[in-house]
Each structure stands twice: as C-alpha cells, then as structure tokens.
Amino acid sequence: MGVTIGDVARRAGVGRGTVSRVLNDRANVDPATRERVLAAIRELDFVPSKTARRLSLRRTQTIAVIIPFLSRPSAFERFRGIEQALASVGYDPIVFNVEDAARREAVFRELPRPERVDGLIIVSLSPHQSELERIERSGLPTVLVDAHHRSLPRVVGNDVLGGQLACQHVIGLGHRRIAFLGDYSRTALAFTSSRLRLAGVRGAAKRAGIRLAPGMVGAGEHSRRAAADVATRLLTSPNPPTAILCASDTQAAGVLEAVGKLGLSVPRDLSVTGYDDLELADHLGLTTIHQPLFESGFRAVERLLALMDGGPAKPLREVQDIRLVVRRSTAAPERSMVTG
Amino acid sequence: MGVTIGDVARRAGVGRGTVSRVLNDRANVDPATRERVLAAIRELDFVPSKTARRLSLRRTQTIAVIIPFLSRPSAFERFRGIEQALASVGYDPIVFNVEDAARREAVFRELPRPERVDGLIIVSLSPHQSELERIERSGLPTVLVDAHHRSLPRVVGNDVLGGQLACQHVIGLGHRRIAFLGDYSRTALAFTSSRLRLAGVRGAAKRAGIRLAPGMVGAGEHSRRAAADVATRLLTSPNPPTAILCASDTQAAGVLEAVGKLGLSVPRDLSVTGYDDLELADHLGLTTIHQPLFESGFRAVERLLALMDGGPAKPLREVQDIRLVVRRSTAAPERSMVTG
DNA sequence: TTGTACGCGTTATCAA
DNA sequence: TTGATAACGCGTACAA
Helix, strand or coil: CCCCHHHHHHHHCCCHHHHHHHHCCCCCCCHHHHHHHHHHHHHHCCCCCHHHHHHHHCCCCEEEEEEECCCCHHHHHHHHHHHHHHHHCCCEEEEEEECCHHHHHHHHHCCCCCCCCCEEEEECCCCCHHHHHHHHHHCCCEEEECCCCCCCCEEEECHHHHHHHHHHHHHHCCCCCEEEEEECCCCCCCCHHHHHHHHHHHHHHHHCCCCCCHHHEEEECCCHHHHHHHHHHHHCCCCCCCEEEECCHHHHHHHHHHHHHCCCCCCCCCEEECCECCHHHHHHCCEEEECCHHHHHHHHHHHHHHHHCCCCCCCCEEEECCEEECCCCCCCCCHHHHHC | CCCCHHHHHHHHCCCHHHHHHHHCCCCCCCHHHHHHHHHHHHHHCCCCCHHHHHHHHCCCCEEEEEEECCCCHHHHHHHHHHHHHHHCCCCEEEEEEECCHHHHHHHHHCCCCCCCCCEEEEECCCCCHHHHHHHHHHCCCEEEECCCCCCCCEEEECHHHHHHHHHHHHHHCCCCCEEEEEECCCCCCCCHHHHHHHHHHHHHHHHCCCCCCHHHEEEECCCHHHHHHHHHHHHCCCCCCCEEEECCHHHHHHHHHHHHHCCCCCCCCCEEECCECCHHHHHHCCEEEECCHHHHHHHHHHHHHHHHCCCCCCCCEEEECCEEECCCCCCCCCHHHHHC
C-alpha cells in the first residue's frame, strides 16, 4: 500500500522529476513521455501524497475558516461554497465555529499561525481594530465574507440595497406603518448585515416621507423563537405595524408563527418579508431578498487564492447581486388598517 | 518564520533527536536536559510541523467522518463531539456530508483511501453489505455512531428502549389511541433509529394490550414541514390519536405546528413526544427522550483511536444511556376523547 | 542518556 | 526535455 512517485517513475522508465512535472502539468515535457507517465499512473492507481507535497512546497494547503453559528442554514450554505471551491483545488478547510464572545476572542487570539494555514476566510464577523492587528501581524492572506473592514478584501451582499428593496416593495403595496425586526446590534457577535439592512429600510422609508417610529424597530436574538416574541410585542402594541421587514428568513418565520398564535393572518393582517431566500422561505411562501450564499463562499476562495498567488487585493469590496423575490407573505394592507 | 526542531536543539545545546524525544515525552531523557529543551521550546515559541510529523510517521493524523445532514442540529451535535475529541489529540477531521443517495453512493465508492486518512467514523448510516465490503477492503479502522452492523464496532443509543419509554409514559397517562410519526424507512438515507424507536413503541403498546392501528403509523421526510403534514392527516382522520410519539424533536415541532393550525391545543387535545432533547425541545416544552449526542461522537473517537492503536474492538456494540424528560407536551387525555 | 544519520514522498534546482 | 540530487521538518534506529 502506498505507491509513490518513484514507483511511477520506474514503471514509466523516467526520472521522478519528470513524473512530478507531469503531475503539475508543466509545459516542458515531451508529449510522448507524458503519455507514458500518465499510463503508469493509471496502471498503478497512483495518488500523490498530499502530506509530502505540503512539506516540499512549504505550504499547508489548508485555509482557516472563522464562521459563527455554522449550524444556521445561511452560514452552512456559505461554508458549502467555501468547501467546494477549496476541494476543487486540493485545499482543506479547517473551521472555527464560533458561537459566543469568548470563543470569538479565543479564535482571534490564537489566530491560526501561518505555519498551520496558508490563508484565512472570516465569515459574518467584522474585525475589531485589535483583531485586525492580529490578522496583519499573522501575515495571513485574508478575505472577509458578509463582513466589513475598510482595509480588508471582502465579498459582501448589498445589504443596504436589500433593505431598500424590501421597504420599497411594501411601500409600493400601500403600507405606511412599517416595522423592522433584526438582531441585537450591541452583542459581540452582532451581524453587521442586520444593521445595514435597517439602514436601507430607513433610507427608503425616508425618501417616501415615512418615519420608522422608535417602537417600530425590534431587535432580539437571531432565532425564530426570539423573533416571535418581538413580533408579538410589536403586534399587540397600541398602533401595530401593517408590515414587518425582517433581517433574515429565520426571524420572518418567527413572525409568521407569532401571527398565527395571535389569530391573525398573513398577508391579510400583516405583510412580512425575510432575507436570504432559504429553502424555508419557499416553503413558507415568504417574500424575501435573495442573495447568493453559496457563491459568496465560493467567490471568497477564488479571491483568497488569487491573493495567495501574489495577486492584487484589487477591488477591495466586491458586492454581490441580490434581488427581491415576491411570494405570498406580502400584499396591500387592509383598508381599515391603513386609515385606522 | 517557521522555527524548526533544529533551532530548538541548537538553542538547548542538544541533538535534534533529544528534542523529538521530549516532544513525544518518551521516558529515556534526563530531567535536567528535558527542562532545558522545554525552556528553549517556550522561548522560541516552537510548534512542531504537523506536516513533517505526518510524513515521518506515515500517518495522516486525519480521520474521515461520513455524516448525513450535518446541518441538522442532532447531527451537528454529534459532530461537535467528534471534532472536540479529535482536536484534543491533534487529529483533523475531514467530513463527508451526505444529503442524498447519489452522494452516499459516491462517498462509499471512493472510500477514503488509507493513504489519505487513518480511520473512519460513520454516523447514522448503517452500511449495506456492499459498503461493508468496501470498508473492509480499505482496511480502515472504522467505528459506527447511531448506526448498526453486526460486524462493526459501534456507539449507539438504545432506540428500542427510547421508544418504549415514550410509549409507556403516555400509556401511563391513560392514552390508548397512540400514533407514531417517523422517517420514511425505505429511502437510501433512512435512519435506522426511527425504525427501532417504532419497534420499541410497538413493544410497549403490545405489552399494555394496545395495538397500533396501521393508520396510526405515519412516515415522512425528516423535516418539520413534512411532519406537520403527516400530523394534520392523522388528526383529521375519523378516529384521531390522543398521543403522537415522534422519532425526533424536529418532527415533534412540526406536530405542534399542525396542532396549532388546527385550532387544537397541546397537551389538552393531544400529547406529543419528541426524541433527542435538542435545545428546541426545552423551548417548546416538549416531553422527549434525552440521548447524549455530543458524547456519542466523543466516545466514537476514543474507540477509534483505541482501534488504531491495535486495541480490541472489544464490546462491539456500546450502548449509551437515554432517559425520558417530561415537560409540558404530555398529559392525561381528555376524558371525552378517551371514551369517545 | 544522547547525538548522528537516514527515511518519509514530494518539488525545485541544476547539469546534461 | 530530462534525470540526479538536495531540500522540506520530523521520528527513529543505531552508535556512542
């Protein structure tokens, strides 16, 4: 067990160097001998040792992925993109799933050493100043996904626009009392995206001459359950919204749940929008903002590889397209509620 | 960048071999020199190269984890246990997340070669005969988790007992019309556990002189949504159950959803039990069967390492404790329904 | 107990 | 274009 490059070389009657050249298909090798080598490889069922390759290249062929709440569908989907892109070039991911502040701190403190990984992808966590310093000190090529820092290459969705689109959509339907339901913005794991989406919502509302009352901006943990609670509070307030725009599909699902429990119905009594366009959104008939989650991860890897190749961090900020997907959870408000 | 074992040796004024011996704390090294070496290691902040180590030891220090639906909370929790156990001994996991039959086939076909991984953990997939043959041909030490094959070492929960406990619980409360809601049993990714739990339920019912009518055994995809549909069908049938025992918390959540939509209430109109005791179960106040998911993964790694060390596959079948957790979703049936 | 030399399987360098 | 040879960093006989 364990056929080596030497075995192949002997079989093909060439030197090990030649086999190596064939493997990494470098130009300067005679077509005939290349064919011989390839035949030998097939016959022996040879697979090059990744380990030996790593050692020789002085590269780990491994990249670190820091990603919060990997078990959430949206995070998982982003990771799938990362994984697939890495696999296609023979790289391995090593994932740091962070689920609380302490872990975030720990992960950045013992930041993956260059001798352990060749690069770094950070998903949905916008680095603090101190974290940035650690990253720079590590010297690791780094790409952000769904996170922001003005000095780091990043692949992001247009969250502000997303908020706008959702808001314009319900305004166009005739809504005026609009609420936003997003994440806590002050916790250690706060998602920047929620804040940006809110900004977009505010902007669109303002342009339409609408002001989001302070009570119309709800925040909670990023869970269906918490969202349901917040929604219940919003809907039982004196002057409830006719539309709730959510920072995620998961939270929108919570809103739908709350609406059902209150004996109300969507979209008759309330319009709801989500964000992400998860499978869930389709199931629930949720109007939402579609963003390319898988592709964001995939793209981040492409950019990281280019970076590691010495390429430029050229467009520091790469923005991915999003689009509004209209389903059954939004409609014109009941006339009585508009005037009431 | 990259301080090597040689640097440490020079600094400590010893040979490289000695440093190596200290690193792998072998016995035959003088306490004094060991101290010197350790000091040098600290001062230089030396971390041995995993790659070089792998190459030298001719071990990959990597184990393959085949696991379906990793994004599901229960699978993820099992994986966390695996990951943590591996990390503590310097091993890396390489995960094969399988989400459909084709992928299952592909994963087993190109079964992780021994030159790529040192061992194999298979979660929630009971190998077919052909798969077993591939495993044996690969020569990889293998441990199953939540899966069964009489010739393979495995760490499993007592699913039959779990079904019994749930069933006895509702019988004790006075229920007679009992339904079971589990996974499809004939698909390529069918979970053995669902079938075993049903067997347990059947057994307990039989001992109490109760027969589960054919219509009282529902099966669907393992999702909240599908479970809700099945539950709706059960509950709107001519002679609906007063208790539904589910093969998972996720499915139980679907049942709760359906109950709400039908304008019924739990536990007044229906008792519901889940399985797994996820966080979700606590949120929902779900009576369920607790099983040590994290520990199952952790334990599997321990067993695998022992196996790789040439240890015996001794207790081929290791059963983990489970227990009934009673919450708010179960109660005595309404009298009218008992007699009706 | 300790140091030296060799091997692990690959890539890179350099002559040929 | 090709082959021999020296790294890469560690573990381990073997000799001292």
